[in-house]
Structure formats: structure tokens, C-alpha cells
Amino acid sequence: MSQETNYKAELVGVFGHPVAENPTIVMQEAAFQALNLNWRYLTIEVYPQDLADAVKGLRAFNMRGINLTIPHKVEILKYLDEIAEDAKLMGAVNTVRREGDKLIGENTDGKGFLRALRDDARLNPAGKRAVILGAGGAARAITVELALAGAAQITVVNRSVERGQTLANLLKQKTPAAAEFVPWDDTYKIPTGTDILVNATSIGLFPEVTARPDIDYDSITAAMTVCDVIPNPPHTPFLKEAEARGATTLDGLGMLVYQGAIGFKMWTGLNAPIEVMRQALAQAFGQSV
Ligand code: NDP
Numbered sequence: 001m002s003q004e005t006n007y008k009a010e011l012v013g014v015f016g017h018p019v020a021e022n023p024t025i026v027m028q029e030a031a032f033q034a035l036n037l038n039w040r041y042l043t044i045e046v047y048p049q050d051l052a053d054a055v056k057g058l059r060a061f062n063m064r065g066i067n068l069t070i071p072h073k074v075e076i077l078k079y080l081d082e083i084a085e086d087a088k089l090m091g092a093v094n095t096v097r098r099e100g101d102k103l104i105g106e107n108t109d110g111k112g113f114l115r116a117l118r119d120d121a122r123l124n125p126a127g128k129r130a131v132i133l134g135a136g137g138a139a140r141a142i143t144v145e146l147a148l149a150g151a152a153q154i155t156v157v158n159r160s161v162e163r164g165q166t167l168a169n170l171l172k173q174k175t176p177a178a179a180e181f182v183p184w185d186d187t188y189k190i191p192t193g194t195d196i197l198v199n200a201t202s203i204g205l206f207p208e209v210t211a212r213p214d215i216d217y218d219s220i221t222a223a224m225t226v227c228d229v230i231p232n233p234p235h236t237p238f239l240k241e242a243e244a245r246g247a248t249t250l251d252g253l254g255m256l257v258y259q260g261a262i263g264f265k266m267w268t269g270l271n272a273p274i275e276v277m278r279q280a281l282a283q284a285f286g287q288s289v
Contacts, residue, residue, distance in 0.1 A: 006038070008038075009038050009039060009040045010037070010038065010039045010040070010064050011039070011040055011042060011061060011062075011063040011064060012028070012039065012040070012041055012042075012063060012064050012065045012066060012067075012267055013025075013040075013041050013042030013043060013044050013063070013066055013067070014041075014042075014043055014044065014066065014067040014068070014069055015044050015046040015051070015054050015066055015067070015068055015069070015072055015076075016043075016044075016045070016046065016068070016069035016070055016071075016072065017045055017046055017047050017048065017070070017071065017072075018045075018070070019043055019044065019045050019046075019069060020043070020045070022043055022069055023281060023284050023285070024041065024043075024067060024260060025041045025042075025043050026280045026281055026283075026284040027257060027260050027277035027278075027280050027281045028041040028260060028263075028264065028277075029041050029280075030273075030276050030277055030279075030280035031260075031261075031264055031272050031273050031276060031277050034273045034276040035268075035270060035273060037268065037270075039064075039267075039268065046072065048071055048072070048075070051072055051075055051076065051079070052079060055076070055079040055103070058096075058103075059101075059103070063098075064097075064098055064267050064268075065095065065096050065097045065098055065263070065266065065267045066095075066096045067094055067095055067096075067263065068093055068094050068095070068096070069094070073092040073093060073094055073137065074091060074092050076093050076096070076105065077091070077092075077093060077105060079103070080093065080096065080103045080104065080105040081101075081102040081103050081104065082102060082103075082104045082105070083104070083105040084104065084105060084106045084107070086106075086107060086110065086111075086144055086145060086148060087105050087106055087107035089144050089148075089170070089174055089175070090107050090110070090140050090141055090144050091140075092107055092137060092140065092141070093105035093106065093107055094106075094107050094108055094109055094141075094259075095107065095108045095262075095263045095266060097263075097266040097267060106263075106266060107141055108259040108260075108262045108263050108266075109137070109138060109141035109142070109255075109259050110141035110142045110143075110144055110145030110146075111145060111258075111259060111262050112255045112256065112257070112258035112259025112260070112261075112262060113141070113142045113145060113198075113227070113229075113255045113258075113259075114145050114146070114149055115258040115261075115262065116227070116250050116254040116255050116258050117196070117225070117227070117250065119258075120250055120254055121225045121227075121248050121250050123195075123196070123225050123248075124149075125146050125149045125150065125151045125196065126149060126150035126151070127150060127151075127152050128151050128152060128195040128196055129151070129152060129153040129154075129155075129191075129193055129194050129195050129196070130143075130146050130151050130153070130154050130155070130194070130195065130196040130197075130198065131154075131155045131157060131190055131191065131194050131196070131197050131198070132154065132155065132156050132157065132198045132200050133157050133158075133184070133188075133197075133198065133199050133200060133201050133213050133215070134157075134158060134198075134199070134200035134201035134202075135156050135158035135160070135163040135164040135166070135167040135200075136163070136200070136201070136202075138200045138229045139156065139158075139167065139198075139200035139201075140167055140170075142198060142200055142229070143156065143167060143171055143179075144170075144171070144175065146177070146196070147171050147175035147176065147177035147179070148175060150176070150177075151177050151196075152177065152178065153177065153178045153179070153180075154168075154171055154177050154178070154179045154180075155179070155180050155181075155182055155191070155194075156168045156171070156179065156180070156181050156182070157181075157182045157183075157184045157188055158181070158183070158184055159183075159184045159185075161181075161183050164181045164182075164183065164184075165181045167181070168180055168181035169181075184214075186214075187214050187215060187216050188213075188214065188215045188216065189215070189216040189219045190215060190216070190219040190220055190224070191219075194224055195223070195224065195225065196224070196225050196226075196227065197220065197224055197225070197226045197227070197242075197247075198226075198227045198228075198229070199213050199227070199228045199229060199230070199236070199238050200229050201213060201229075202230070203230075203238075204228065204230045204236040204237060204238055205230050205232065206232045206233060206285075209233055209236075209237075210237060211237070212236065212237040212238045212241065213238055217241040217242075217244075217245070218245075220241065220242050220245040220247055221245060221246075221247065222245060222246030222247055223247075224242070224247045224248070225247065225248045225249075225250065226238075226239065226242035226247040226248070226249050226250075227249070227250040227251075227252075227255075228249075228250070228251055228252050229252040229255060230251075230252045231251075231252040231253045231255070231256040231281070231285070232252075232253070232285040232287075233285065233287065234251035234252055234253035234254075234282075234285075234287065235251065236251070236252075239251060253278065253281060253282060253285070253287075254278070256281065257274060257277050257278045257281060258274070260272070260277060261274055261277060264277075
């Protein structure tokens with residue numbers, strides 16, 4: 001056996017329940033292979049009552065990090081040594097990284113969105129006005145990152161009043177952005193002067209592929225950047241309507257790839273092969289790219 005022999009793989013993965021359909025393994029494993037890294041991404045079923053033990057296992061196995069999905073994103077906060085500022089504001093962690101013995105909680109969902117905005121739409125959100133449809137986990141992550149990146153005004157439009165109001169209050173009280181809540185009880189008209197419009201609801205997600213948010217599509221202008229969080233299928237009816245009005249568009253597949261790429265960098269310290277990851281995910285979703 002030569003001195004360089006090392007059969008030990010570095011381990012990362014995801015804890016969730018249900019977790020069998022989580023596609024993240026596809027893009028992370030493709031990235032490890034592309035960079036010739038002896039790393040493995042494990043898709044692990046963890047029941048809600050077992051999360052504490054699972055985190056002990058993560059420490060005992062010297063895993064390099066973990067993703068969290070339903071229902072663990074909030075509960076995980078109790079078991080970590082440190083939480084990044086943005087994840088603390090969101091109250092949710094989707095990625096844990098390790099620094100020595102410390103487990104540090106991060107949230108890459110909103111960061112992935114910001115990177116897509118900056119790198120693909122060439123838009124700096126500082127001073128911009130944003131309208132977000134939805135007030136769930138994705139909307140929370142996106143609006144907090146937009147606010148921290150200096151967005152001037154954030155309008156949260158949501159069906160459930162309580163959820164929408166709570167998010168707008170959080171933004172108003174804990175970030176420098178001006179925020180307001182608008183109840184979504186009728187066809188919503190996008191205000192003049194909006195720079196960024198985001199569908200952060202689950203409307204349009206497979207298999208509801210023909211569904212689209214109830215907004216006045218003629219209020220979208222060519223000056224707007226219109227984004228959808230739906231990764232599958234990425235070319236949603238919402239984005240098609242925006243394209244038809246000349247708007248710049250960003251799809252949810254890009255956001256998903258970038259949030260995974262940010263996690264990859266946190267774990268390995270290396271820049272992620274974005275295109276390899278995008279192709280792998282698109283293929284898993286049955287999309288041609
Ligand atoms: P949540 O369940 O936390 O929130 C869902 C949101 O959608 C709520 O605001 C809900 O409104 C709204 N909504 C759902 N159905 C309707 C409807 N028929 N009419 C009006 N509003 C509706 O989900 P998440 O925020 O976690 O996820 C939302 C979407 O984002 C999912 O499709 C998910 O796949 C996607 N996502 C994409 C990511 C990416 O990287 N591309 C990352 C994370 C999520 P109400 O409060 O009234 O119920």
C-alpha cells in the first residue's frame with residue numbers, strides 16, 4: 001500500500017422526510033465526478049423525532065456537511081454551534097458546514113437567487129423595488145437576501161394574510177428595506193416602477209405545469225426582471241408571459257443550481273462546475289438543455 005492510498009470518502013448529504021425524490025444528489029455527485037473528488041452525497045431519510053440523533057451521527061461520522069429539507073429546516077437550529085446572520089433572520093437553515101468541530105448553519109436558497117440575479121440577469125438589487133408573490137420558505141429566503149443586498153422596497157403579496165404580514169414585519173423590523181404586505185385576494189396588478197418580480201409560490205410546480213399565478217400579465221413591462229422559483233419544469237407559463245412582454249427572465253432551475261453550487265463551495269472550498277450541475281439536474285427533470 002503506497003503512502004498516498006486513501007480509501008476514505010468525504011461525506012455530505014441531505015436529511016429529510018420524505019426525501020426519496022430530492023434531486024440534489026444528482027447535481028452534487030456530478031460535480032464531485034467532474035472535479036475528480038472522492039466525495040459522496042447521501043440522501044438520508046430522517047424522521048422528525050430522530051433529528052437530534054442524526055446530528056450526533058453526522059458529527060460521529062465526521063461528515064463535512066449536510067443539507068436539510070422538509071421538515072428539518074427550522075428544527076435543526078437547536079443542534080448547531082453557530083448560525084449565519086441571514087439564516088438567523090430567516091429562522092431556517094438548509095445547509096450545514098463544518099469548521100473544525102463546529103457545525104455552522106447557513107441558508108443558500110436566497111443566496112442562489114441573488115447569484116442568478118447578478119450573474120445571469122446582470123442586475124444589482126441595491127436601490128431596486130421588488131414584488132414577491134408568496135410568503136413561504138422560498139419567499140422568506142429571497143426577500144431577506146434582497147433586503148440585505150440593499151433593495152429599497154419589497155412588496156410581499158400573499159394569499160394567507162398572517163404569513164404575508166409576518167414576513168413584511170420581519171423585513172421592516174430587522175432589515176434596512178422598506179417593506180409592505182398586500183393581501184392577494186384578486187388579480188394582482190404589478191405596480192409601475194417595479195424592477196424585480198418573483199413568483200415564490202409553488203404555483204406551476206410539476207405536475208401542475210399549466211398553472212400560473214393570478215396577476216395582470218399586461219402590467220409586466222420590458223424594464224422588469226421576472227423570476228420564478230419553480231425548478232421543474234423551469235420554463236413556466238408565468239415566465240412565458242413575462243418573455244412575451246419583453247421582460248428579462250430567470251428560472252428556478254438556475255436558482256437551484258446556484259444554491260447547490262454555493263453549498264458545494266462551502267463544503268469543498270472549490271468553485272463548483274455550474275454547467276455540469278445544471279445539465280445533470282435538467283436531465284433528471286427530463287428537460288433538454
Ligand atoms: P411553502 O409551502 O413554504 O410556501 C408556499 C407559498 O405558495 C405560500 O406563500 C402559499 O401561500 C403560496 N401558494 C401556494 N399555492 C397557492 C395558490 N394556489 N394561490 C396563491 N398562493 C399559493 O413552500 P416553499 O416556499 O418552501 O416553496 C415554494 C416553491 O419554491 C416550491 O415550488 C419549491 O419547489 C420552490 N423552491 C425552489 C427553490 C429553488 O432553488 N429553485 C428553493 C426553494 C423552494 P399561502 O401562505 O397563502 O398558503
